[in-house]
Amino acid sequence: AIILEYLRMIYSTYSEISIAILMSGGLALALVLMNLTGGNSAASIQSYLFGSIVTITWDQVVMLAILFVVLVLLFMLFKRPMYVLTFDEDTAHVDGLPIHWMSMLFNVITGVAIAVMIPIAGALLISAIMVLPAAIGMRIGKGFNTVIIISVFMGLIGMLTGLTSSYYLETPPSASITLIFIGLFLLVNIYRRVVV
Template identity: 35%
Template sequence: MEILTVDFFQRALAGGLLIGITAPLIGIFLVLRRLSMIGDTLAHVTIAGVALGFLINVYPIAVGLVFAIVASFAIEKLRKAYRGYAELSIAIIMSGGVALASLFFTLGMGYNTDVVSYLFGSIYTLDTTDLYVVGAVTVIVVIGISVFFKEFFLLTFEEDAAAVSGLPVKWLNLLITVMTALVISTAIKIVGALLVSALITIPAACSLFIARSFKSSVIFSVVIAEIAVVVGLMVAGIWNLAPGATIVLLLIAMLILTLLAKRGFTA
């Protein structure tokens, strides 16, 4: 267990544990609202921001975060414009994100190696600034969900009833979308843009099979994510594997075991 004493691994573990809180907290609401693909969409937009950050020599995660927040506003605007086709807004923004990322890749050929690390994750390269950013986002998300938990609950299961009851549905939708953007923009350096949606959706998918209430499903999703992060990092560190991929594959294995156990109990 010597790896636990190494600075870069301690930073990786700290960053992973923080994302292990925020990603499933947001994920449970997105999954139940059938907005799972928003993770991939904002991840692609964030990569475009990261590529621009390298191109103009500005802190990449900060630029990616700005891109993700702007994209979250655009998604909400398009969701209202295409009320009957909400998923269309996700497809439009994803297309724009991929196009911008491709353009910035072409303009900054010398930075492509650095940007690619954000596609697959580079948790071992987290520095103190990264941890401060991830920590700040964690505080924002935890406080936001704690304060508006009942409102988000009603919004998730009955948006029309929430509007009739006088809740500011527009602002609540925007708040949860912006928090999603914050989580994804900080998570891509940990698990990578191509894998970040797995950390958002799979813990939620597991918890929904075993939880008996909404509140317990939120708790279970966080616990499952944290187990996957800790065990995944340990396995990846000991066996010299890709940490992001190891965490995601472990989550998939946990989902399969959950499904098999559920089938066994109901058989």
């Protein structure tokens, strides 16, 4: 997360470059470290890349619950500053907000969320599971609070529908959840084009 913020400052105009560099570098480093530590079996690599949401332990459930509580508390404390920072960094700077510290906090929280979710969702599909509910919420909702509520609701629908379909169709859970999210996203976009 700290490296991402540093790269984002270097490539301020092309911030997506920093994400691509960090993602590919992190994935490559993880696979090399797995190989060096003897955990290079096909099963462990597949588990790292695609996760196994149906085999989560109680420790992982507790970690997710703690992460959820921390995120809700941070959201309640820093809602307006994070809103301003996320959508308009120049305005946040003019308002006197500590942009670099807030960006660092935002990236660290995101990094912790990803680290906790990788064993469950897998490294390749975690971005879809994190981004698609928000993208759906942004297509439907008008205000910031509405977008968040819709995103959480769509996240629950996508996860439950994906897990149910995965169980009955005997497909990988993470892939099924991702496809459900993509299907919901396409339906929302088609609805907006036809109706709105």
